[in-house]
């Protein structure tokens with residue numbers, strides 16, 4: 001496959017918003033069943049005291065955040081949470097641990113039990129545990145793991161400004177280890193950390209040029225948490241999220257693009273435009289890992305409405321949502 005260049009991505013970023021959205025919709029419709037939205041629920045299986053210094057993260061031990069820290073929780077707790085997620089309509093269950101890397105011995109053994117419980121409920125199982133080796137990836141795969149979440153977070157350049165306790169290349173290595181074990185890859189990033197549009201283009205370029213492309217791509221908007229170095233970052237503008245989602249959809253046509261953290265700052269109109277632009281997964285449930293998520297009932301209503309509009313494919317309706325944004329686009333993208 002031809003490599004995707006930063007220039008191509010920047011050309012998409014600067015398209016008039018309506019053109020970008022309709023282009024993304026066209027590609028989306030060719031590659032996915034109409035209106036299918038994956039609901040992924042999250043649980044934190046080990047919370048806080050992480051040795052890494054990711055500037056955005058409330059779970060890093062380097063910052064003073066008001067957070068209830070917790071050791072690895074019991075398998076029975078995971079089972080109950082997964083059952084509830086399933087009952088609420090989730091199709092995927094993702095378990096996150098505030099670890100730099102997965103340790104052999106009791107930690108991996110417990111995670112394997114958790115994966116088996118989730119799989120027995122007929123849910124897709126995903127974990128995000130920090131770095132893993134090839135051997136560990138194989139053991140997780142044997143337990144039935146479907147996906148490994150390991151975000152590249154931002155551009156290779158900007159990465160050094162956000163995290164100093166590991167390198168961007170180490171991140172790619174774990175992604176490769178999961179991939180080689182036959183686990184599907186979930187990798188994306190965060191916007192709103194002070195990065196430029198150039199960094200955003202670089203992040204998408206790296207993701208789109210992974211071979212094969214990641215099956216899932218979470219696009220997170222920073223949740224600025226008090227006590228972290230990024231606590232005073234301003235909330236991302238709605239159109240920034242739409243541009244990222246639509247562009248990701250165009251350059252990664254077969255990946256599930258997930259409208260991820262930060263959704264609580266987006267109006268239902270903005271979320272609707274993200275779905276209409278090709279986002280086909282959301283984090284669903286009361287909470288993300290340590291912060292609050294959107295109301296589940298409202299999410300169900302949003303998706304129901306989205307399915308109707310999507311099916312009708314009414315340009316008029318889509319334009320109605322769009323009209324509030326089109327005037328702003330010229331001032332959004334600056335390099």
Ligand code: SAM
Pocket residue numbers: 056057058059096097098099100128129130149150151153189190220221222223224225261262289
């Ligand atoms: N420790 C593991 C790791 O870093 O891969 C797994 C858990 S970590 C919390 C998973 C991802 O959550 C991070 O890679 C980051 O993209 C996202 N994340 C963490 N804090 C966030 C925040 N405040 N806003 C948005 N996304 C965040």
Ligand code: DTB
Pocket residue numbers: 042058094096128149151188189218219220223260261288289290291292
């Ligand atoms: C991802 O890309 N976003 C999720 C998931 N993968 C693990 C985590 C979002 C965390 C937001 C901040 C928090 O709740 O701690």
Ligand code: SF4
Pocket residue numbers: 050051052053054057058059060061097098099100130
């Ligand atoms: Fe630790 Fe993951 Fe948070 Fe970084 S993002 S501090 S590795 S939990």
